[in-house]
Amino acid sequence: MDATQPQRLTVPQLVAAIAGVATLVALIVVIGLVMRGGTERSGLGIISIGRATDVRPRPAPDFVLTSFDGQRIQLSDYRGQIVVLNFWATWCPPCRVEAPVLQRAAERLESAGVTILGIDVWDDQAAAIEFLNEMGVTYLNAEDATRLIPVEFGVTGLPETFVIDRQGVLVRRWVGPLTDDELDELLEPVLAAAPA
Numbered sequence: 001m002d003a004t005q006p007q008r009l010t011v012p013q014l015v016a017a018i019a020g021v022a023t024l025v026a027l028i029v030v031i032g033l034v035m036r037g038g039t040e041r042s043g044l045g046i047i048s049i050g051r052a053t054d055v056r057p058r059p060a061p062d063f064v065l066t067s068f069d070g071q072r073i074q075l076s077d078y079r080g081q082i083v084v085l086n087f088w089a090t091w092c093p094p095c096r097v098e099a100p101v102l103q104r105a106a107e108r109l110e111s112a113g114v115t116i117l118g119i120d121v122w123d124d125q126a127a128a129i130e131f132l133n134e135m136g137v138t139y140l141n142a143e144d145a146t147r148l149i150p151v152e153f154g155v156t157g158l159p160e161t162f163v164i165d166r167q168g169v170l171v172r173r174w175v176g177p178l179t180d181d182e183l184d185e186l187l188e189p190v191l192a193a194a195p196a
Contacts, residue, residue, distance in 0.1 A: 003043050004026050007174045012033075019052075038060070045157050046157060046160065047157040048094050050094075050174060050178055051174070051175060052174055054173070055173040059169055060162070060168055060169065061152040061153060062074065065143070066101070067140045068132060068142060073117065075164070076168060078115055078117075078164075082113055082166060083117060084117070084162075084187070085114070085118075086160075087118075087121055087155050087158055087160045088119070088120060088126075089139060092158040093156075098159050099137055101177075101179060101180055102137070102139065102141060103136060103137050103138065105183050113195075118140070119143075119144050120142070121144050121147065122147065125143050157176075160172070165193065166195050172190060174186055
């Protein structure tokens with residue numbers, strides 16, 4: 001055989017090479033979707049820059065979950081209170097930054113009739129419990145093993161926060177991480193509304 005002629009791949013080698021390239025391309029696409037950090041409404045994955053977005057006022061979809069500490073959480077049980085519902089995951093770096101903001105709000109706003117609830121999604125339960133302990137989070141949190149609740153609320157990425165008024169209506173939405181001031185601004189018109 002002539003040393004200057006390229007060696008031909010066998011059919012099994014060719015199939016393996018094509019499969020490897022396809023797997024690599026798929027992996028790059030998935031990483032790009034998860035890590036893009038976009039703020040577009042249609043974005044998925046991690047959202048690194050927070051902003052208020054429009055929400056069509058509608059009754060908040062009810063759900064029943066069991067908190068990580070064994071308590072039953074049914075959203076409709078909180079009628080008469082303002083609920084801040086936060087979707088998060090341990091693999092979401094902005095969620096780590098936002099957790100202390102929500103903890104401070106839970107402590108500060110409880111007397112004003114505001115309840116903070118967290119829903120851990122697309123995650124590992126053991127990692128979630130470790131995260132909550134590490135961050136010193138004491139407000140109620142639960143895992144959504146069904147993966148249906150974020151769909152019903154229209155979650156586009158993590159973290160994402162919804163405000164539900166005293167009548168159980170979705171009235172505000174924040175996509176991305178919240179600061180203390182941003183959370184106060186988000187809640188201001190809801191707190192100012194007279195209780196029904």
